[in-house]
Amino acid sequence: MIKFLLNQELREEKDLSPNMTVLNYLRSRVGKSGTKEGCASGDCGACTVVLGERDGDRIRYSSVNSCLTFVSALHGKQLITVEDLRSRDGSLHPVQQAMVDFHGSQCGFCTPGFIMSMFALSKNKPAADQHDILEALAGNLCRCTGYRPIVDAAKAIAEQPRLADDFSRYEADVVAKLAQIETDSLVTLQGDDKLCFSPTSVTELAELLLKNPDARLLAGGTDLALEVTQFHRELPKMIYLGNVAEMKQLEETDDSLSIGATRSLSDSYAALSALYPDLGELLHRFASLQIRNQGTLGGNIGNASPIGDMPPVLMALDARLQLRRGEQIRELAVEDYFLSYKVTAQQESEFIERVIVPKPRANQHFKVYKLSKRIDDDISAVCGAFNLTIEQGKVTAARIAFGGMAAVPKRASSCEQALIGQDWNRDTIKAAMTALEGDFQPLSDFRASKEYRSKTAANLLYKFYIEQQSLKLETRVTSYV
Secondary structure (H helix, E strand, O other): OEEEEEOOEEEEEOEOOOOOEHHHHHHHHOOOOOOOOOOOOOOOOOOEEEEEEEEOOEEEEEEEEHHHOEHHHHOOOEEEOHHHHOOOOOOOOHHHHHHHHOOOOOOOOOHHHHHHHHHHHHHHOOOOOHHHHHHHHOOOOOOOOOOHHHHHHHHHHHOOOOOOOHHHHOHHHHHHHHHOOOOOOOEEEEEOOEEEEEOOOHHHHHHHHHHOOOOEEEOOOOOOOHHHHOOOOOOOEEEEOOOOHHHHOEEEOOOEEEEEOOOEHHHHHHHHHHHOHHHHHHHHOEOOHHHHHHOEHHHHHHOOOOOOOHHHHHHHOOOEEEEEEOOEEEEEEHHHHEEEOOEEOOOOOOEEEEEEEEOOOOOEEEEEEEEOOOOOOEOOOEEEEEEEEEEOOEEEEEEEEEEOOOOOOEEOHHHHHHHOOOEOOHHHHHHHHHHHOOOOOOOOOOOOOHHHHHHHHHHHHHHHHHHHHOOOOOOOHHHHO
16 A cells, blocks of 8 residues: 555555556546646656655655656655645646746647746745756646747746745645554555555565566666556566665765666765765756656666666766665666666666766866757767876876767777777877777667768867867857747
8 A cells, every 4th residue: 555645645555557657647537637647758848746745844856757757666755736736725826827827838738748847846946046947847838828938937936936835835734644554664556457566675575576576676666667658568576676675875985986776866866966066067958857756876787778878978987886676785887887788787686776886086178079969858968078187298098988979888999998098189089080980880860860860979089178278268159048
């Protein structure tokens, strides 16, 4: 049985298919149809809802795509929909009123999603600036109003004093209600001949996976849920990892960050961007805020996509995985994890427990570039990560990796060898660009042609050289957004 709050109402669900998304639950089980289905893939944002989680004596709010969130993820949380924003006296929520005042709604289909993203923004960043607003709304793609009225509404909210709405007035009541929900013991949800376990410790997870090697691991679900919503497959047995607190922790040592595999990308942002600012730039363009609020570092590795953004970065940084099977723990370099298309070195009943990212060393230069058709909320055509150590004018070490160039994320070994030991100059770069042509044989698909991928991959190396040589020269289109 799972327990959660639907706004202020305690819900208990035990005979419910774990394959049911929050979107379908709202529309078919509780009659809340304000949340809309647009793409069913986490791209459009029409289905955005907000989850509230207890954080001490406060509630922490996160916008998520309900079409990619399975109901098992609701246990111990508060689910807030657009219907819940109306005040108890019947008046509109300030965010809703701002949308009216600035004429931000046209056909109205996308409006609930925009409203929920703006609501979460108003709670998390009451004095949001232009960058915060654009980031919060990047996952809501409709532009039928021309978009500016919606941004203006968000700016008007940010210019007000902290909003005094029902959610702030009754926050203590919500905290108390959530505290009464037991979240420290194993929870199971079963229905429609499907089963989902929700362990609360790594040991419990390891034991469950040994007994159920056929179970699919569910973390943020931003990729796994597509099997249900897009491919109409059934997932008979899952293990939900969101209640395993140990796997959300971040630990820092003198030489590395150890990040729990189920820590969300949003929660990982501050630590990673502090070490590698360019990685922070990439994370701003990683899908949308709704996806980053749920998507996990371990999940982006474990799904073994050749176009995932994080694997080439982690390869270039020489990151390692801590894998666990039962009581057995081993470490594996990220570059050795991927064997072939969607095939990894992960053994049966084994899972990624932590990701270990080395800290930067002296004379190390790291850059990462993502090429996609849209700046925000899009998948890479090519993602290149470059990590070079340059000492006294020579390249002493090089780790270069690409996504989108092969069946797996892959290092450019020939290119690296053409750089190591050479003078850091234009001639060396030109030779390395030529060597790069032998490292990959990319394919053409609807995102990019093989010729485009080969050409741009080499040009990204040249871009790295230009940026490293001319620190004041602006080369990035994102700087003008």
